[in-house]
Amino acid sequence: MLQDTSFAIHPGHSKKLQNSDYHDVGNVLEVTETANGATIRCEFANIGIRFYRDDIVRVVMNAFGSVAWKTSPAVISEPNAVEVNVTQTDDAATITSSAIQVVLQKSPLRITVEDANGTVIVSESEKGMGYKPTKEVICYKEMTEQDHFYGFGEKTGFLDKRGDKLEMWNTDVYAPHNPETNALYESIPFFMTLREGKAYGLFFDNTFKSTFDLQSSTNSFSFGAEGGQIDYYVMAGPQPKHVLEQYTSITGRAPIPPKWALGYHQSRYSYETETEVRELVKTFKEKGIPLDVVHLDIHYMDGYRVFTFDRDRFPTVEKLIEELRADGVRIVPIVDPGVKEDPEYPAYAEGVRQDMFCKYLEGNIYFGEVWPGNSAFPDFTSERARKWWGEKHAYYTDLGIEGIWNDMNEPAIFNETKTMDLKVMHDYDGDPRTHRELHNIYGLMMGKATYEGMKDQLAGRRPFLLTRAGYAGVQRYAAVWTGDNRSFWEHLQLSIPMCMNLGMSGVPFTGPDVGGFAHDSNGELLTRWTQVGTFTPFFRNHSAINTLRQEPWSFGEKYEAIIKKYIQLRYTWMPHLYSLFAEANQTGLPVMRPLVLEYPTDEHTFNLSDQFMIGSNVIVAPILQPSVKHRVVYLPEGQWVNYWTDEVLEGNKHHLVEADLDVLPIFVKQGSFVAHGEAVSSTAFENETLTLHFYKSEAGRSEMVLYEDDGTTFAHENGEFLKLYVEANVEETNVKVSVRSDGSYTPAWKQIQLVVHSGRAEDNITIDSELNIEIINK
Ligand code: GLC
Numbered sequence: 001m002l003q004d005t006s007f008a009i010h011p012g013h014s015k016k017l018q019n020s021d022y023h024d025v026g027n028v029l030e031v032t033e034t035a036n037g038a039t040i041r042c043e044f045a046n047i048g049i050r051f052y053r054d055d056i057v058r059v060v061m062n063a064f065g066s067v068a069w070k071t072s073p074a075v076i077s078e079p080n081a082v083e084v085n086v087t088q089t090d091d092a093a094t095i096t097s098s099a100i101q102v103v104l105q106k107s108p109l110r111i112t113v114e115d116a117n118g119t120v121i122v123s124e125s126e127k128g129m130g131y132k133p134t135k136e137v138i139c140y141k142e143m144t145e146q147d148h149f150y151g152f153g154e155k156t157g158f159l160d161k162r163g164d165k166l167e168m169w170n171t172d173v174y175a176p177h178n179p180e181t182n183a184l185y186e187s188i189p190f191f192m193t194l195r196e197g198k199a200y201g202l203f204f205d206n207t208f209k210s211t212f213d214l215q216s217s218t219n220s221f222s223f224g225a226e227g228g229q230i231d232y233y234v235m236a237g238p239q240p241k242h243v244l245e246q247y248t249s250i251t252g253r254a255p256i257p258p259k260w261a262l263g264y265h266q267s268r269y270s271y272e273t274e275t276e277v278r279e280l281v282k283t284f285k286e287k288g289i290p291l292d293v294v295h296l297d298i299h300y301m302d303g304y305r306v307f308t309f310d311r312d313r314f315p316t317v318e319k320l321i322e323e324l325r326a327d328g329v330r331i332v333p334i335v336d337p338g339v340k341e342d343p344e345y346p347a348y349a350e351g352v353r354q355d356m357f358c359k360y361l362e363g364n365i366y367f368g369e370v371w372p373g374n375s376a377f378p379d380f381t382s383e384r385a386r387k388w389w390g391e392k393h394a395y396y397t398d399l400g401i402e403g404i405w406n407d408m409n410e411p412a413i414f415n416e417t418k419t420m421d422l423k424v425m426h427d428y429d430g431d432p433r434t435h436r437e438l439h440n441i442y443g444l445m446m447g448k449a450t451y452e453g454m455k456d457q458l459a460g461r462r463p464f465l466l467t468r469a470g471y472a473g474v475q476r477y478a479a480v481w482t483g484d485n486r487s488f489w490e491h492l493q494l495s496i497p498m499c500m501n502l503g504m505s506g507v508p509f510t511g512p513d514v515g516g517f518a519h520d521s522n523g524e525l526l527t528r529w530t531q532v533g534t535f536t537p538f539f540r541n542h543s544a545i546n547t548l549r550q551e552p553w554s555f556g557e558k559y560e561a562i563i564k565k566y567i568q569l570r571y572t573w574m575p576h577l578y579s580l581f582a583e584a585n586q587t588g589l590p591v592m593r594p595l596v597l598e599y600p601t602d603e604h605t606f607n608l609s610d611q612f613m614i615g616s617n618v619i620v621a622p623i624l625q626p627s628v629k630h631r632v633v634y635l636p637e638g639q640w641v642n643y644w645t646d647e648v649l650e651g652n653k654h655h656l657v658e659a660d661l662d663v664l665p666i667f668v669k670q671g672s673f674v675a676h677g678e679a680v681s682s683t684a685f686e687n688e689t690l691t692l693h694f695y696k697s698e699a700g701r702s703e704m705v706l707y708e709d710d711g712t713t714f715a716h717e718n719g720e721f722l723k724l725y726v727e728a729n730v731e732e733t734n735v736k737v738s739v740r741s742d743g744s745y746t747p748a749w750k751q752i753q754l755v756v757h758s759g760r761a762e763d764n765i766t767i768d769s770e771l772n773i774e775i776i777n778k
Helices: 240-251 274-287 317-326 346-353 383-392 435-457 489-503 523-533 557-572 574-587
Strands: 028-034 037-042 046-053 056-062 085-088 092-096 100-105 110-115 120-131 137-142 148-151 165-168 190-195 198-204 210-213 220-225 230-235 293-296 330-335 367-370 373-376 403-406 464-467 479-481 612-614 618-620 630-635 639-642 648-650 653-658 666-669 672-676 689-695 700-709 721-731 734-742 751-757 764-769 773-777
Touching: 028 085, 037 092, 046 240, 056 100, 056 240, 120 198, 120 220, 120 230, 137 230, 190 240, 198 220, 198 240, 230 240, 240 574, 274 293, 274 317, 317 330, 346 373, 346 383, 383 435, 403 435, 435 464, 489 523, 489 612, 523 557, 557 574, 574 612, 574 672, 574 700, 648 653, 666 672, 666 689, 672 700, 689 700, 689 734, 734 751, 751 764, 764 773
Parallel strands: 293 330, 330 403, 403 464, 464 479, 689 751, 734 764, 751 773
Antiparallel strands: 028 037, 037 046, 046 056, 056 230, 085 092, 092 100, 100 110, 110 120, 120 137, 137 220, 148 190, 165 210, 190 198, 198 230, 210 220, 367 373, 612 618, 618 666, 630 653, 639 648, 639 666, 672 689, 700 721, 721 734
């Protein structure tokens, strides 16, 4: 019938529009110098170049209007005053700082970023940058055979992302998490490229769905987005560690977590009643298994209404929380963004009356189906809604709660697209944008609202926030767990490069669901996974409804004993881990690191996905397959000491290492320190003794900085911390150790021991310190 109407001549019926493909920006028409860079008018686009620091330059291309300098909320720093020089010839222009030269070839515009010596950092390939009439924007860069790629946030697959195509679109992926699963819960459009020992970073700050293609060509790669501008920052490195410092100088660093959040967390979808929670904690106590946190999943609520407790299931929740606290255990409840549509429910009624929910342009509230049924979603892109949401957390803090678990904040909705209608509008603090544009920052902004709200309510104590979704900068507010994995060995394997790349994306506080979330776990898998969990920055056992229970004792005594040993080991390592979190806060370096971060010129490390480092001197090489009791371990240059046996192993070599079920292979570099506390049953119970282990080398100088503070407040920001600068000098049989302390915090430990490993009986060990330190020569 339609054929009888004008529809018969619908333009869509004829052949494709001419010139519907990619256009580059064209020739340069004019270059104008600005305070921190330059603006460039091209035939088909406007470009802006702005230095943020001598070693960080931002490039913006707008193909449809003038350059917009507004950043996404990922960026928290303003450009520094950088001395910039602009020079021009007919063919080229150069914009230089003391560390970077941006060279513009004019016809057509192609941008090359070089270091101060003129060595190329990154250059555009033949195609340059441009757009499609669909408003997609793309930028093509050259790639050499030596290039390796790290970062990109939370992705499946191996460590080195060369050869992959990565999509950024926060997605609730219950299943599958496969090598071909591209978009997961977090989108961090940042990576670093390592080429012949040198690295640069590139952060593409575009919140639309974006794609990084390191697959389609062997000599170029591209990044692009469905809309917005090409807007990226080049960080000049030259070392991978510099890149992380540079990237986190603009997107921020993680606060030092409350110490309790570094303890062991037990979770389950769901511990449904107060009685069940009490029983659970009692069992941990009876069995002597350390525990700091119990998570409450959605069943704690009244009909899945956030900011409520079901009073039948949790009749005396205040008392429960108080009693557990006395046992050193805290409660972390889940809070999802969906607010149940129910006019008699205060959070909903208030949200509607005060105009806090996401709406269509035409004014009607957007509703989506989630656990509580039909629900409205706060517009976290608005300061007003964030404040409202933050204040609502007084409900939890008044009950004595100090940690929150944000889930479903992609946002996840039970429909075909898995998320909100892309036409929904966000206020974006008075600069309204569609959900299509801001989808990827919904979780980040919920994190901001929650973290800041909790911080206000807690009056000086540190909040803990766990999140599933996020964007660049998520580290400022939350720890990230890697969502709904399964109790598969394959998922244990993939969690390691995933967490390492999150670390390489500025997010230090990460971990998977230990034991696997969906599907049924088993004793061996849970044991091996707990061994890994001992050293993942976030350590939580979590499992899904209708799966086998997977508390540490669920699979019998044989496994329980080993699991207990490794949870205890986590507490033994606490002073060491805590110092690394303090380092992450200062430098942006992750706690859990790929070896390539420490050994960027060693090709064996480039794609090493089944080993990781804790800080700069400890290698963990877990067993990741069933029935396997040995594995190959790569040890880079230097000498390495087996943590369990003190056996010294030669570096620059692969070793075949035995590892019975109760052994997690750990190696410490000779000439370095490890700090230990005691295997207390919760971080609430203090260590009496601090033990500094010195893995002595034949000769030379070694140092470590041990960091300690009260673990719960922000007093450290006013100098109330303690740093121990530990240094050792070894010369033949003379081992001289000095320990100098700085800061006003008085630690809980009453004694310090120094254990010297690989020492000889004839060694003359001396200590220079105002502190009283006992020496043990092993
Ligand atoms: C989501 C979360 C999971 C949680 C469940 C119920 O699947 O990823 O961790 O247990 O929702 O709240």
